Amino acid sequence: MSRKYTELVARLVKIEPRAGFEIEIHETLVALKVRTARVHTMLFGGGALLGLGVSVTVGVHLHQFFAQSGFYQYLVLIFSGDGVVYALWRQLLLALIDSVPVVTAALFIASIMFLLWTSMQTVVSVRKLSLASV
Amino acid sequence: MELSDAELIEEYLHGDESSFYEIVTRYTNPLYNFIARLIYDREEAHDLTQEVFVRVWKNIKSFDRQRSFKTWIFSIARNLAIDRLRKHKAIQFSDILFATDAPYEETLADTELLPDELFSRTELTQELERAFKKIHPAHVEIILLHLVEEMTFEEIGQVLGEPMNTIKTRYRRALAHLRKELSVD
Numbered sequence: 001m002s003r004k005y006t007e008l009v010a011r012l013v014k015i016e017p018r019a020g021f022e023i024e025i026h027e028t029l030v031a032l033k034v035r036t037a038r039v040h041t042m043l044f045g046g047g048a049l050l051g052l053g054v055s056v057t058v059g060v061h062l063h064q065f066f067a068q069s070g071f072y073q074y075l076v077l078i079f080s081g082d083g084v085v086y087a088l089w090r091q092l093l094l095a096l097i098d099s100v101p102v103v104t105a106a107l108f109i110a111s112i113m114f115l116l117w118t119s120m121q122t123v124v125s126v127r128k129l130s131l132a133s134v
Numbered sequence: 135m136e137l138s139d140a141e142l143i144e145e146y147l148h149g150d151e152s153s154f155y156e157i158v159t160r161y162t163n164p165l166y167n168f169i170a171r172l173i174y175d176r177e178e179a180h181d182l183t184q185e186v187f188v189r190v191w192k193n194i195k196s197f198d199r200q201r202s203f204k205t206w207i208f209s210i211a212r213n214l215a216i217d218r219l220r221k222h223k224a225i226q227f228s229d230i231l232f233a234t235d236a237p238y239e240e241t242l243a244d245t246e247l248l249p250d251e252l253f254s255r256t257e258l259t260q261e262l263e264r265a266f267k268k269i270h271p272a273h274v275e276i277i278l279l280h281l282v283e284e285m286t287f288e289e290i291g292q293v294l295g296e297p298m299n300t301i302k303t304r305y306r307r308a309l310a311h312l313r314k315e316l317s318v319d
Contacts, residue, residue, distance in 0.1 A: 009312070010281040013262055017166040017180060024180075025158050025187050032188060131151075 037129035044121040051115030058108045062101065069099045139203035143194060154194075157203075158187055165211050168278050172215040172271045182218060186211045205292040208283070212275060212293060219271060265315035273308030280305055 066072060077092060078085055085092060137145070139157065146153040165186055170179035189210050190197075197206060266274055279285045279293060287301045294301065 006281055006309070009262065009277070013167070013171065013266065013278065013282060014163075015167045015170045015176065015179075016163060017170075017183065021166070021180060021183075022159055022162050025162060025184050026155055028184050029154075029158075029187065029191055032191070 034129060037125050040125040041122060041129055044118045044125055047118035048115060048122050051111055051118050054111040055108065055115050058104060058111055062104050062108050065101045065104055066099075069101070140199055143197065143199060143203060147195065154191065157190075161187075161207055164283055165207065167282065168208065168275070169211055169215050171266060171274050171278055172212070173218050174267060178218065182211070182214045185214055189214075202289060202292065204283075205285070205289050208279065208285075209293045209295075215271075215275075261316055265312055268315045269308065269311045272304070273311055276301065276305050276308050277312060 075096075137153075137156070139160075142153040142157050142160075146157070162183065166179055166183045169182045169186075170176050173179060173182070186207065190207055197203070275294070276290060279290045280287070285293070287298045287305065290296075290305075291298045291301045296304075
């Protein structure tokens with residue numbers, strides 16, 4: 001098939017979409033972005049609330065545990081003077097470790113991290129939502 | 135100076151939303167033309183073209199920027215069009231693909247030129263419309279990608295997921311079929 005002919009085919013077979021189609025695509029994408037940002041905001045916002053609830057509950061529990069275990073008495077020793085810490089640092093450290101409720105503390109840290117992460121994601125989603133809505 | 139696809143994607147991923155709309159502007163007509171020619175339904179081609187951009191938007195972060203964006207977006211369009219054809223059972227797409235993978239017969243070689251007077255005929259556009267409806271979508275797509283989108287056979291191979299030699303063979307066969315349909319009229 002000649003070059004001239006194939007060029008002609010290339011020119012003639014083009015079909016144009018309806019007028020304003022690009023704007024329709026643009027609007028579809030904006031609507032999609034808004035919907036996605038809303039879903040993310042709800043999910044991360046819910047997650048942040050859950051994280052807050054868990055953090056407070058575990059935090060209270062941790063505080064009670066520390067109060068009962070005598071941890072605060074060890075803690076006071078640290079502030080009572082450099083000499084005590086310097087002389088008895090090993091015993092003090094072991095006693096501190098011994099009195100720390102590892103599982104509860106880990107749960108507390110995890111819940112705080114989760115709270116921070118979901119809060120940050122919520123802020124990002126809200127920002128996306130406000131940008132997409134413009 | 136016009137930015138390349140890769141540069142637009144880079145800018146979009148760095149927060150410039152307008153870059154994505156530049157991509158939309160750049161590819162709306164070519165994709166629409168490609169899809170509409172494959173599915174023979176201009177109205178539904180609008181929906182599928184939109185869907186292509188939605189998919190691109192959803193997956194652009196995972197797009198391998200070492201690859202050609204054009205072949206990627208056309209492969210999405212092509213997959214959507216084939217899915218639509220399969221749903222409507224308009225054709226058995228795989229049949230023609232297997233059939234056209236057969237060795238090319240030189241008897242189909244396109245040495246015969248069309249009569250010169252054909253170029254002057256005002257109804258050529260309509261003739262092409264008719265011919266395009268008669269030839270198989272597997273041939274339509276390859277003609278469109280090579281002649282209209284000016285893709286190389288290698289690029290077409292990436293879009294269709296086929297070796298370059300198969301594409302070359304299929305292209306020549308597609309042109310032969312097109313010529314045959316036009317000659318009959």
